[in-house]
Amino acid sequence: MSEEKPKATCGKKIDRRDFLQGLAGVPVLGAFALAALKQESYRRSRKAQAVASGAAQGGAADLNVALLGVGAQGDVLLNSMLKIPGLRFRAVCDIWSEYNLRRAANLLKKYGHEVNSYEDYRDMLDKETGLDAVIIATPDFWHAEHTVACLQAGLHVYCEKEMSNTLEGARRMVQAARATGKLLQIGHQRRSNPRYIFTHDVLLRELNLLGRMVTAGGQWNRSAAPDLGWPKKYEIPAGRLRQYGFNSMHQFTNWRWYKNLGGGPIVDLGSHQIDVFSWFLGVNPKSVMASGGTDYYDPATHEWYDTVLAIYEYETPRGTVRAHYKTQTTNGSLGYYEQFMGDQGTLVLSESSQIGAVYREKTRAGSWDEWVRKGYLGEPKIIETRADDTARDSLDVRETISPDEHKIALSFFDPYHKPHLENFFNAVRGHATLNCPAQTGYESAVAVLKVNEAVEAKRTLYFTPEEFHV
Amino acid sequence: MKNIQLSRIQWISLVALRMIIGWHFLYEGVAKLLKGNWSAYGFLMESKWIFADLFRWMAGQPALLEVVNAANIWGLILIGLGLMLGAFTRLAAAGGILLIALYYLCNPPFVGLFYSIPAEGNYIFINKNIVELAALVVLLLIPTQQMAGVDRILAKLLKKSPRNPAS
Numbered sequence: 001m002s003e004e005k006p007k008a009t010c011g012k013k014i015d016r017r018d019f020l021q022g023l024a025g026v027p028v029l030g031a032f033a034l035a036a037l038k039q040e041s042y043r044r045s046r047k048a049q050a051v052a053s054g055a056a057q058g059g060a061a062d063l064n065v066a067l068l069g070v071g072a073q074g075d076v077l078l079n080s081m082l083k084i085p086g087l088r089f090r091a092v093c094d095i096w097s098e099y100n101l102r103r104a105a106n107l108l109k110k111y112g113h114e115v116n117s118y119e120d121y122r123d124m125l126d127k128e129t130g131l132d133a134v135i136i137a138t139p140d141f142w143h144a145e146h147t148v149a150c151l152q153a154g155l156h157v158y159c160e161k162e163m164s165n166t167l168e169g170a171r172r173m174v175q176a177a178r179a180t181g182k183l184l185q186i187g188h189q190r191r192s193n194p195r196y197i198f199t200h201d202v203l204l205r206e207l208n209l210l211g212r213m214v215t216a217g218g219q220w221n222r223s224a225a226p227d228l229g230w231p232k233k234y235e236i237p238a239g240r241l242r243q244y245g246f247n248s249m250h251q252f253t254n255w256r257w258y259k260n261l262g263g264g265p266i267v268d269l270g271s272h273q274i275d276v277f278s279w280f281l282g283v284n285p286k287s288v289m290a291s292g293g294t295d296y297y298d299p300a301t302h303e304w305y306d307t308v309l310a311i312y313e314y315e316t317p318r319g320t321v322r323a324h325y326k327t328q329t330t331n332g333s334l335g336y337y338e339q340f341m342g343d344q345g346t347l348v349l350s351e352s353s354q355i356g357a358v359y360r361e362k363t364r365a366g367s368w369d370e371w372v373r374k375g376y377l378g379e380p381k382i383i384e385t386r387a388d389d390t391a392r393d394s395l396d397v398r399e400t401i402s403p404d405e406h407k408i409a410l411s412f413f414d415p416y417h418k419p420h421l422e423n424f425f426n427a428v429r430g431h432a433t434l435n436c437p438a439q440t441g442y443e444s445a446v447a448v449l450k451v452n453e454a455v456e457a458k459r460t461l462y463f464t465p466e467e468f469h470v
Numbered sequence: 471m472k473n474i475q476l477s478r479i480q481w482i483s484l485v486a487l488r489m490i491i492g493w494h495f496l497y498e499g500v501a502k503l504l505k506g507n508w509s510a511y512g513f514l515m516e517s518k519w520i521f522a523d524l525f526r527w528m529a530g531q532p533a534l535l536e537v538v539n540a541a542n543i544w545g546l547i548l549i550g551l552g553l554m555l556g557a558f559t560r561l562a563a564a565g566g567i568l569l570i571a572l573y574y575l576c577n578p579p580f581v582g583l584f585y586s587i588p589a590e591g592n593y594i595f596i597n598k599n600i601v602e603l604a605a606l607v608v609l610l611l612i613p614t615q616q617m618a619g620v621d622r623i624l625a626k627l628l629k630k631s632p633r634n635p636a637s
């Protein structure tokens with residue numbers, strides 16, 4: 001039987017051998033099924049563990065949470081919250097009932113949360129009893145109305161940045177929080193990011209690593225991108241769109257670019273980083289000038305500026321600090337980060353975890369070895385001029401010695417928004433104070449919204465100290 | 471050269487090769503299916519070389535992308551089943567060759583093309599896709615399914631007189 005041809009298929013009747021050899025793949029398929037099942041049940045049990053340690057656990061101490069606005073960011077927040085223990089989701093509200101609302105409710109169901117779905121937030125506030133908190137991630141121009149109504153209904157509110165597209169709206173939010181005594185956290189999540197907190201509290205305040213800060217900078221570069229689309233079969237009827245302040249599906253998905261609805265990239269992206277300027281420098285800005293315009297996209301559908309450069313001045317207790325900020329939406333290279341420079345060192349920090357380092361000015365700063373030993377900083381990486389760099393014959397005398405680079409010795413791998421949400425829920429439980437309460441969010445909005453005004457005015461605009469208070 | 475006959479162990483090794491490739495296809499498909507939200511988007515967007523525009527265009531059409539995703543998942547599963555069971559084997563092998571060729575053309579390992587999705591090995595012109603594709607060509611040409619596979623039974627049922635494969 002060692003020499004054989006597969007000639008058993010010669011039109012004869014099927015015999016035992018045909019049968020056995022014909023089905024030779026079946027046991028292999030069985031083995032495959034076993035392996036795939038094992039893998040899948042492992043995956044499921046991992047997921048179930050995550051759920052059990054997290055959201056779906058019932059219990060008296062659970063907070064009852066509603067979601068208002070579950071688009072792109074609402075989805076991000078929800079996925080972060082599903083990793084936070086002690087939350088019970090009760091209701092979801094979104095005007096896009098055909099799509100986003102359904103997606104969020106389905107996701108919650110998968111995690112064991114039976115939620116009621118609403119299209120109109122007033123309906124939700126009427127019918128839902130026993131809610132503790134609401135997470136608002138609707139477009140900016142809805143924030144004030146939604147937040148004020150929820151606070152007045154007795155709920156604690158986490159509202160996404162930008163606090164509002166108008167200062168008048170933002171003021172009403174601060175006042176409502178004050179009047180109701182409910183908590184209002186604004187979604188500048190860097191304020192709760194452990195890397196940012198460590199940098200601010202330890203490296204800047206305690207160790208004063210940068211010395212006398214003189215300049216700051218920041219940028220958010222994004223690649224050119226087509227306008228956001230939508231699945232045609234889930235289009236919202238025109239009547240409902242109008243009812244909620246949108247005149248087309250295009251405007252509904254691309255609200256950020258429209259005056260009266262959003263604030264454009266400077267407000268969308270810049271607000272996070274301009275907020276960090278004020279936080280790290282410890283003061284609100286004194287003035288701002290800015291240049292901007294819709295240089296690349298169609299101004300008919302991009303009413304707000306696609307490119308903005310702004311310059312702020314800050315009067316800190318140790319002297320003036322000038323800060324520049326750039327946002328552009330036509331090239332994503334070099335990404336997004338903030339940077340602070342003092343006479344003893346430079347800090348470069350970003351929410352993106354690859355970027356985070358301080359650079360020691362060798363000529364002025366003392367030794368940082370102690371901070372490396374204590375684990376605050378990574379070991380110095382010496383940035384050398386390469387000896388084999390044939391392109392230049394000698395080091396230019398005007399160049400100074402390049403600084404040592406130290407990575408910030410604190411990594412953070414959770415979803416970016418999770419600590420900020422945790423801070424909010426801890427505050428609701430009375431175990432923490434808010435990292436970005438209404439007043440702080442307001443000050444940040446004052447600083448940011450003025451950029452668009454400055455672009456229009458084409459001159460330096462000054463802030464008065466009173467402007468920052470409600 | 472004409473009358474080379476394969477020994478039993480040679481046939482078994484070829485059948486094993488077919489089943490192994492089938493296993494790989496099947497799990498690639500099943501895993502994507504179970505994941506629920508898998509999409510070819512990232513892979514297509516990474517495309518380099520002369521077909522890059524075409525692949526990126528596909529990624530940019532939501533409706534088309536959905537079709538591509540489903541075709542890929544179910545293609546992988548059916549091809550995997552076919553190869554593993556030896557059912558419609560030639561069709562499965564041909565389908566597998568086509569799919570792999572598309573993966574290869576989307577992101578070919580040519581001189582001077584760099585990908586941000588890291589590969590687990592080092593390749594120039596030939597990568598594991600091509601190895602698998604070549605193995606499928608062998609399996610397309612050598613009818614292992616008549617040695618071991620559902621096709622052996624099907625052939626008899628359909629009473630088609632088969633070609634004598636090994637000569």
Ligand SMILES: NC(=O)c1ccc[n+]([C@@H]2O[C@H](COP(=O)([O-])OP(=O)(O)OC[C@H]3O[C@@H](n4cnc5c(N)ncnc54)[C@H](O)[C@@H]3O)[C@@H](O)[C@H]2O)c1
Binds near residue numbers: 073094096100
């Ligand atoms: N903190 C961050 O990192 C971050 C990131 C992105 C967006 N955001 C903020 O989150 C908010 C939402 O942004 P997005 O990107 O998710 O926008 P989006 O357009 O994707 O989602 C908005 C959602 O709100 C719904 N909606 C609109 N009007 C509504 C109303 N009146 N009642 C109920 N639902 C309504 C829409 O149907 C949609 O599902 C914005 O304020 C934005 O600035 C914050």
